[in-house]
Amino acid sequence: MPPISRGFHGRRRDDADAGRIPPGQYLTPDFPVLSAGPTPHTPLEEWSLTIHGAVDEPVSWSWEEFRALPAQTFTVDIHCVTKWSKLDTTWTGVSVDTLLADVTTEAEFLTAWSDGDYTTNLPLEDVSDGRAWVVYEYGGEPLDPEHGGPARLLVPHLYFWKSAKWLRGLALTTEDEPGFWEAAGYNNYGDPWREQRYWGD
Amino acid sequence: MGRLIPHRIAWRVATVREVVVESPRARTLVLEVPDWPGHRAGQHVDVRLTAEDGYQAQRSYSIASAPELDTLELTVELVDDGEVSPYLVQELRAGDVFEVRGPVGGHFSWAVADGGPLLLVGGGSGLVPLMSMLRHRGARASAVEAHVLASARSEQDALYRDELQGLEPRAGLSVAWTFTRTPPPGWSGYARRVDAAMLADVAPGPGERPLIFVCGPTPFVEAVADLLVDAGHDPRSIHAERFGPTGG
Secondary structure (H helix, E strand, O other): OOOOOOOOOOOOOOOHHHHHOOOOOEEOOOOOOOOOOOOOOOOHHHOEEEEEEOEOOOEEEEHHHHHOOOOEEEEEEEEOOOOEEEEEEEEEEEEHHHHHOOOOEOOOEEEEEEOOOOEEEEEHHHHOOOOOEEEEEEOOEEOOHHHOOOOEEEOOOOOHHHOOOOEEEEEEEOOOOOOOOHHHOEOOOOOHHHOOOEOOO | OOOOOOOOOOEEEEEEEEEEEEEOOEEEEEEEOOOOOOOOEOOEEEEEEEOOOOOEEEEEEEEOOOOOOOOEEEEEEOOOOOOOHHHHHHHOOOOOEEEEEEEEOOOOOEOHHHOOOEEEEEEHHHHHHHHHHHHHHHHOOOOOOEEEEEEEEEOOOOOOHHHHHOOOOOOOEEEEEEEEEEOOOOOOOEOOOOOHHHHHHHOOOHHHOOEEEEEEEHHHHHHHHHHHHHOOOOHHHEEEEEEOOOOO
């Protein structure tokens, strides 16, 4: 039984949204920024997205080629391990299913990697079947660099650090290899509904 | 595959020993936490409050104290429409209890063994984790070169001003303030937002390969980190921690 903090009442949520907020999270109307270093600014003519690693043939798209892929606009809730959740965020981007359509692989995991040397690891299963996208618009506008533009991974069912900003590649792997935060004490999987924030959660 | 299953980071009960007024809007909570596992300067903790009916709220706060201290200190600034910070800043008093979990966040951290020179740039309460680093440097009597640039709206809002003035060892240490809204009367120092010229004044050059820590509100960190990259500093040497506009 946790100790009672004398005089603390807090702000309960009695409305319908309460069921959409994972344990330990609070709702924010803003869009806070969390990154470990400076914001990279890669010119679009130098940008590419590559799928490589344990694949028969690596595939790569220039910005123009990537933008010519079929896109989806969709609305999801996002949950950051630093405790904020934001409901009904609207994004436009390419489903990872589309990117993986012509990829033959035995891999069960992947490492998403980004400009600025960020990495994060995911089971391949978690970016398949319409559960992950590479997005380039937020709320109908080009994605701001501080929020991961020109393009970021979006995996809304996991804590937001899995949604790598400034995405440049997906390295498919046969073994699960902890990424930047996962190696630094954050949970390897990161399910907000099971409050998997840190190692051992 | 024999993957190591690490221990869960446990919630621990923290008892407030003292509440110190740092500014009209900020308090340092001096906490006794039995079995605290220790931390690296710059890390943070999760705080969990529990109301009488079992309702809970969690937030993260930077640790202000040196790892060498036997108490754990958090400096918390009031977020006007916040849920947790008004309680911590305005209601909490000695003897009260809540829970902490941590330490968390190994990236934005420093120990004397990591060396230097250090460049610490803090905006508002972004000074808190940087203060932990400076206190650690002092506790170890380390002569690692350290350069501090602290930005505050006014002298009244400035955290730790007297302590920064008296930090030891003085050798290799420089502390510069900029007051962006209301400088003190007669102030001859910086009175503007951090810019390239100011950083050129206070920071070691890129050739000295400083370890850089920037902490503050998101726009502050974005601006300072961009200026440092433009000045030629290695992006990988720049550690950033951004405080969101909300929270609380």
